[in-house]
Amino acid sequence: xxxxxxxxxxxxxxxxxxxxxxxxxxxxxxxxxxxxxxxxxxxxxxxxxxxxxxxxxxxxxxxxxxxxxxxxxxxxxxxxxxxxxxxxxxxxxxxxxxxxxxxxxxxxxxxxxxxxxxxxxxxxxxxxxxxxxxxxxxxxxxxxxxxxxxx
Numbered sequence: 276x277x278x279x280x281x282x283x284x285x286x287x288x289x290x291x292x293x294x295x296x297x298x299x300x301x302x303x304x305x306x307x308x309x310x311x312x313x314x315x316x317x318x319x320x321x322x323x324x325x326x327x328x329x330x331x332x333x334x335x336x337x338x339x340x341x342x343x344x345x346x347x348x349x350x351x352x353x354x355x356x357x358x359x360x361x362x363x364x365x366x367x368x369x370x371x372x373x374x375x376x377x378x379x380x381x382x383x384x385x386x387x388x389x390x391x392x393x394x395x396x397x398x399x400x401x402x403x404x405x406x407x408x409x410x411x412x413x414x415x416x417x418x419x420x421x422x423x424x425x426x
Contacts, residue, residue, distance in 0.1 A: 279321045279329075279360060284353040288346055289329060290316040292336045292354075330361040363417075370418035377421045378412075381405040 281289050293316055297309035312325045312332070321329050333354050336342040343351040358364040384406025392400045398415035400422065411423045 277323055279326060279357075281316060281319055281321060281357060284346075284349060285357045286316060286319055288336075288342060288350045288354045289321070289333065289357060291345075292332050292342065293329070295341075296332050296335070326361055330358065330363055333358045333361075334363075367418035370420055374412055374419040374421050377424055378403070378410055380424070381408060381410060384408070 290313065293309055293312045297306060297313055300306045300309055308325075308328055309332075312321070312328050315321045315325045316329070333342075337351070337354055337358070342354045346353075359368055381403060386403070386405045388402075388404040390402045392402070394400050394413070395415070398413065401412045401414060403410045403412075407426055409423065409425060410421065413420045413422050
């Protein structure tokens with residue numbers, strides 16, 4: 276992926292979050308990387324070398340609730356839109372689209388059973404039985420993955 280342009284509220288959130296994490300960083304190497312991200316965000320274009328760090332900074336802010344608390348729902352939505360344009364975010368969108376397409380095979384059938392199981396911290400398996408077909412979906416930080424679909 277090449278550089279990512281960030282403008283408006285998205286730029287402000289990425290910039291401010293990068294500055295906040297930079298202020299707390301103690302490792303000099305990480306401080307330098309964060310300083311580069313701050314400069315890139317300030318310029319409105321995150322370079323390829325800063326994309327993974329920008330993604331981690333946004334994920335941290337979203338998971339902790341800080342982005343919503345500090346910037347409100349609009350800032351949170353701007354961060355989410357930006358995150359979906361970054362590599363891991365694009366992978367999550369793609370995986371959920373693939374799972375949704377597979378689950379469409381259950382459309383119009385009679386729902387027989389639905390279960391949700393916690394399999395690890397932050398990881399769950401959703402099982403849906405409908406029309407004689409059972410579908411299991413794993414949900415975790417990596418996204419959604421269809422783990423089984425069959426009778």
